[in-house]
Amino acid sequence: MKIVIMGCGRVGAQLAGLLEQDGHEITVLDIDAYSFRRLPPDFKGTALLGNGMDEEVLKRAGIEEADVFVAMTQGDNRNVMAAQIAKHIFNVPRVLSRIYDPLRQEMYETLGLECFSPTTIFAEMVKEKIES
Amino acid sequence: MYIVIVGGGRVGYYLARGLLNEGHEIVILEKNARFCDIINEEMGSVCVQGDGCEAAMLAEVGTGRADMLVAVTGDDEDNLVACQLAKHKFNVPRTIARIRNPQNETIFKKLGIDVTVSATNIILEAIEKEVPTHPLTHLLTRSDKGLEIVEVRIPPDAKTIGQPVKKIPLPEGTKLALVIPMNRKPVIPNPNTIIREGDQIVALTSLELEEDLRAKLTGL
Numbered sequence: 001m002k003i004v005i006m007g008c009g010r011v012g013a014q015l016a017g018l019l020e021q022d023g024h025e026i027t028v029l030d031i032d033a034y035s036f037r038r039l040p041p042d043f044k045g046t047a048l049l050g051n052g053m054d055e056e057v058l059k060r061a062g063i064e065e066a067d068v069f070v071a072m073t074q075g076d077n078r079n080v081m082a083a084q085i086a087k088h089i090f091n092v093p094r095v096l097s098r099i100y101d102p103l104r105q106e107m108y109e110t111l112g113l114e115c116f117s118p119t120t121i122f123a124e125m126v127k128e129k130i131e132s
Numbered sequence: 133m134y135i136v137i138v139g140g141g142r143v144g145y146y147l148a149r150g151l152l153n154e155g156h157e158i159v160i161l162e163k164n165a166r167f168c169d170i171i172n173e174e175m176g177s178v179c180v181q182g183d184g185c186e187a188a189m190l191a192e193v194g195t196g197r198a199d200m201l202v203a204v205t206g207d208d209e210d211n212l213v214a215c216q217l218a219k220h221k222f223n224v225p226r227t228i229a230r231i232r233n234p235q236n237e238t239i240f241k242k243l244g245i246d247v248t249v250s251a252t253n254i255i256l257e258a259i260e261k262e263v264p265t266h267p268l269t270h271l272l273t274r275s276d277k278g279l280e281i282v283e284v285r286i287p288p289d290a291k292t293i294g295q296p297v298k299k300i301p302l303p304e305g306t307k308l309a310l311v312i313p314m315n316r317k318p319v320i321p322n323p324n325t326i327i328r329e330g331d332q333i334v335a336l337t338s339l340e341l342e343e344d345l346r347a348k349l350t351g352l
Contacts, residue, residue: 053208053233054233054235055235056235075209076213077207077210077213078209080209080216081208081209081212081213081239084212084239084243085239088242088243101186101187103186103187104185104186104213104217107187107217107221110220111216111220
């Protein structure tokens with residue numbers, strides 16, 4: 001699959017590496033070139049400097065042919081905006097975004113955006129560990 | 133009306149002052165404590181410190197009973213999220229967002245934001261009007277309907293000078309509304325109105341036809 005990942009933080013970079021190992025074609029976007037250092041040394045995909053909320057940048061990243069778009073920046077709002085552009089303007093078949101704020105995540109889920117909240121997932125995981 | 137303003141920067145500040153003077157009930161949500169203090173000192177307690185993109189914060193200021201939410205922070209994504217929360221979580225009837233990147237207008241409209249205001253476009257239009265040689269000025273644009281009102285100036289070298297309006301093959305779907313001659317009173321054009329040098333012609337057109345309209349009106 002052709003996958004565009006916006007945000008090359010720890011999670012984004014690791015995700016890019018893992019997906020590439022499985023044979024997917026990856027493009028990673030970030031507004032800071034320095035964050036590409038986190039990519040695995042043998043990363044063969046594309047690392048593109050630019051803002052994922054900009055339609056032109058998304059086009060350059062190949063969003064029009066992408067099967068999956070993942071929004072993984074630190075900013076919830078940036079993620080939902082880019083994800084909605086990917087979904088509603090470029091009609092990417094599968095769009096995922098990270099939203100830290102559980103309330104916002106809940107609302108966008110009801111609006112039909114596939115999103116997950118690390119806050120909720122992590123809290124539940126730790127709770128389970130404690131109680132088991 | 134009860135109006136929630138997200139963002140207490142310069143735009144939020146002057147908007148709040150204007151709305152207060154008109155007698156509206158308002159609240160400003162601003163993240164920066166210093167900005168909040170300045171506003172509250174000058175206008176009374178109208179500013180609450182907090183993030184207008186958080187549902188909890190919006191609930192706290194009673195967004196559920198708001199007639200309108202205006203998001204005027206400097207970040208398009210924040211304005212989008214504030215408006216979407218207002219619309220979908222609090223059923224606010226009208227949402228207005230400031231956008232900085234004119235490109236974002238499409239996505240905002242698609243996502244149900246009622247009105248978008250792009251400062252960049254407004255500045256461009258204002259400058260256009262002040263450039264005397266500019267052949268076409270945008271007076272009003274309704275991009276959601278694909279319609280606009282433009283003003284075309286007839287330059288001295290226009291091929292249409294001296295011709296009546298009926299001789300000009302205007303593109304289908306455009307209409308001349310007003311002719312403002314240089315030294316005479318404006319007239320509503322009829323088929324026999326003669327085009328003269330320096331006329332300012334106000335016309336209705338669609339976005340796609342504006343260039344064609346200008347070309348036909350000036351013959352250039």
